[in-house]
Amino acid sequence: MTTDGATGGAVDGAARGPLADLRVVDLATVIAGPGCARYLADYGADVIKVERPPGGDSVRSMGWTDPADGRSMWWKVVGRNKRTIALDLKDPDDLEVMRRLLDSADVLVENFRPGTLERLGLAPEVLHRTNPSLVVTRVTGFGQTGPYKDRPGFATQAEALSGFAAINGEPDGQPLLPPIALTDEVAALVAAFATMVALHSGVGQVVDVNLIESMLQLMGPLVPLYGVLGQVQERLGAGIPYTVPRNTYRTGDGRWVAVSTSAESVAGRVIELIGLGGDPRFADFAGRVAHRDEIDARMAEWMAERTTPQVLDEFEAAHAAVAPVYDMADIAEDPHFRARGAIVEIDGFPMQDVVARLSATPGAVRWVGRGLDEDGDEIRRELDAAD
Numbered sequence: 001m002t003t004d005g006a007t008g009g010a011v012d013g014a015a016r017g018p019l020a021d022l023r024v025v026d027l028a029t030v031i032a033g034p035g036c037a038r039y040l041a042d043y044g045a046d047v048i049k050v051e052r053p054p055g056g057d058s059v060r061s062m063g064w065t066d067p068a069d070g071r072s073m074w075w076k077v078v079g080r081n082k083r084t085i086a087l088d089l090k091d092p093d094d095l096e097v098m099r100r101l102l103d104s105a106d107v108l109v110e111n112f113r114p115g116t117l118e119r120l121g122l123a124p125e126v127l128h129r130t131n132p133s134l135v136v137t138r139v140t141g142f143g144q145t146g147p148y149k150d151r152p153g154f155a156t157q158a159e160a161l162s163g164f165a166a167i168n169g170e171p172d173g174q175p176l177l178p179p180i181a182l183t184d185e186v187a188a189l190v191a192a193f194a195t196m197v198a199l200h201s202g203v204g205q206v207v208d209v210n211l212i213e214s215m216l217q218l219m220g221p222l223v224p225l226y227g228v229l230g231q232v233q234e235r236l237g238a239g240i241p242y243t244v245p246r247n248t249y250r251t252g253d254g255r256w257v258a259v260s261t262s263a264e265s266v267a268g269r270v271i272e273l274i275g276l277g278g279d280p281r282f283a284d285f286a287g288r289v290a291h292r293d294e295i296d297a298r299m300a301e302w303m304a305e306r307t308t309p310q311v312l313d314e315f316e317a318a319h320a321a322v323a324p325v326y327d328m329a330d331i332a333e334d335p336h337f338r339a340r341g342a343i344v345e346i347d348g349f350p351m352q353d354v355v356a357r358l359s360a361t362p363g364a365v366r367w368v369g370r371g372l373d374e375d376g377d378e379i380r381r382e383l384d385a386a387d
Helices: 032-042 073-078 092-103 124-130 155-161 180-203 211-217 224-230 262-271 285-290 292-304 308-317 326-331 333-341 377-387
Strands: 024-027 046-051 082-086 105-112 135-140 204-212 247-250 258-259 321-324 341-347 349-352
Touching: 024 032, 024 092, 024 377, 032 046, 032 082, 032 135, 032 180, 046 092, 073 349, 082 377, 092 124, 092 377, 105 155, 135 180, 135 247, 135 333, 155 180, 155 211, 180 204, 180 211, 204 211, 211 349, 258 308, 262 285, 262 308, 326 333
Parallel strands: 024 046, 024 105, 046 082, 105 135, 135 204
Antiparallel strands: 247 258, 258 321, 341 349
């Protein structure tokens, strides 16, 4: 039996989710580390968010606020399904509460600079003396080792240093950074995956996750492309080096649509659809890539002659991949997202549902990010009862 922070009562583990037998202490801040803990919480883990008083996690004051209560929308998402307690780890009494929490935990998630946990007397080897099976997931900018390990780590650095920014943007334009917290969200997923791998091992250990290498994984074959052939991918706007046509195009009614032809059979049907069929220059991937500008120009012309519904219908009839370019307003109204329940409302606050659907032991969004120290008294009582 575990305690459900939403009700304060005992709840059967199956009702909480498949990770209901796990206790996770979330000592991280902002998005990447707390995002890792959020994914575990979504599937039932008892995640206890530890924050430093008086302000707590800086994400509480970051970005847009919900007019209903003045709280950060970021916090409501990244703090969801977590219980909260405020602890000043420089205070000996609060530090002792932290140690007791970690003795009862399966996972610690932290994103201090390397060495900070050690200076607090909470080094992994110290924690393992009293809790040998503890998984310590450490999320940093550059990792626990290497010449950059002591640098402050932010997503922008990872997006620049991983090669991601260099390939984003128009060919004659500036390298572009993503307009969302892409690196943090990717690293959160990496950390959650790695944490579960470590838990499955049954061995207490340290999980070293960093932003820059999380983004490097997204580069796929670009690493061997340079290592083997000495080639560096250039910026192509919305294009991609090995598939043509693949781009965004404006239709006759002013909407944008995205097209992909990464399968040879699909590419052939699209080339036929836009009136270029039978030309041997466009018969394979290499030929289409060599004539990128000509194909893109014809595709743009073809799109401009049709409304968005016509484009979608003709592509569907050709069994080819196309999609309108959506913003959040479009997503909110789309019947597929609605049918899937991709957006859920908790106390009138909409947010993304869990990241993956499990048929037998599903996760759930149970509550939004709570107030600072909202569960502090309850958590302390649990610790006292366990002694």
